[in-house]
Amino acid sequence: MRWIANKDKNYSNTHGQLAEQIAKEHIQEEGLIFIEQNFHSRWGEIDLIMKDNEVFVFIEVKYRKNTVFGGAISAISTKKQQKIIKTAAIYLQQHGLNEYNTAYRFDVVAIEGNINSIAKPQINWLKNAFN
DSSP: HHHHHHHHHHHHHHHHHHHHHHHHOOOOOTTTTTEEEEOSSSEEEEEEEEETTTTEEEEEEEESOOOOOOGGGGOOHHHHHHHHHHHHHHHHTTTTTTTTSSSSEEEEEEEOOOOOOSOOOOOEEEEEEEO
């Protein structure tokens, strides 16, 4: 049973990394500048950090192959949002920026569909999704 759990985790990690790459490329095509990926703090992780002109954009990427258990957007709980907000504050602090004087926002990129198929998955980019 333990092997199956690890196999599922590896499967999930691989798909998560691919979803993040798809999101990153999609957002770069829209003109944002890539800064960092998978920034960790003791509070959590931010999938992508990018800049939209002078605005730092902290991005949560969610992937769902299908919507049987709810779509990708519904997977971002209030608790998860709070972790991302705390982690963003740590990021800004570590980079000598003040969260009160620095423009930033939180976006969500929700990807739904089979990312391993020829058909493109559906990508929904929600700007300023929470604060």
